[in-house]
Amino acid sequence: MIRATGILHNIKHPYAVLPEEIERTIRRSELYSGKASRRERSRHCDIAATKLIDYFNNCLGTHGFELSDEGIRDLSALITEVIGNAEEHGGHWYTIGFYRQKTSALATGECHIVLFNFGQSIYESLDSDSASDELKSHIRALADRHRRRGFMDLLTRRRWSEESLWTLYALQEGVSRFSFTERGRDRGNGTVKMIEFFLSLAGRSAKMCILSGKAYILFDGKYRPQDRPIGASETRKIVAFNRANDLEKPPNRKYVFTLPQGFPGTLISLRFSLRKANLETLMEGKQNGNTHNN
Secondary structure, three states: OHHHHHHHHHOOOOOOOOOOHHHHOEEEEEEEEOOOOOOOOOOOOHHHHHHHHHHHHHHHHHOOOOHHHHHHHHHHHHHHHHHHHHOOOOOEEHHHHEEEEEOOOOOOOEEEEEEEOOOHHHHHHOOOOOOOOHHHHHHHHHHHHHOOOOOOOOOOOOOOHHHHHHHHHHHOOOOOOOOHHHHHHOOOHHHHHHHHHHHHHHHHOOEEEEEEEEEEEOOOOOOOOEEEOOOEEEEEEEEEOOOOOOOOOOOOOOEEEEEEEEEEEEEEEEEEEEEEHHHHHHHHHHHHHOOOOE
């Protein structure tokens, strides 16, 4: 697996080459990187998004499918937003991926895509001086309510901390460090929509983890973003990782928890299976007008 992912290739290790019979089943998305820079942002984001979409289409092509024009536009927008968030947090960002078509059943393959950056964690970004004061006040009040109810006492703090709460809150639709400001309009949708995109393709075989600072969050289809009323006439997608889907309550600790040591930035890892039978079902639903044109 280490050789298949390309890790040994990228560090010029002499044992990076796979046996030919295994190499034929592998498709890689080569390591691509960029760095936060206003002048270079658009070019780097666009190139990375194009590379990942071409790679993903190549994986779909092993089953005789490809993304529609609308699917390409949607996925490109999601990837660009996620990378744009990484650039705003500072430091280098990277994308890489690999796909293996299972030799025992060629109608199935497993894909793994990773996007990560070094710099501020999600929590550090939301709590920074540049973030919206109203947003910070709102999250701090929520954290205070969790503490008063004993959700963050000395016994549970190692599993459920304020850093994890801030990170989970950042995943809700419409939330970004510019929330409650004019600059924050139409921001904060990319990560959750990317989750939904891949869950729709792979169903419950898809897994996605977000590691940022000491916060770890796992999506596997059990908890999905759901529409919740905001005000009198607006709804937003909320995912709280508990039965009530309520951010006022702590999440399932198997899915959201605090690590003893943190990652110096943010890492998003997606692993999902592509099954020809599932793709055919999605295509039939699309033709009947029951799914999005992805």
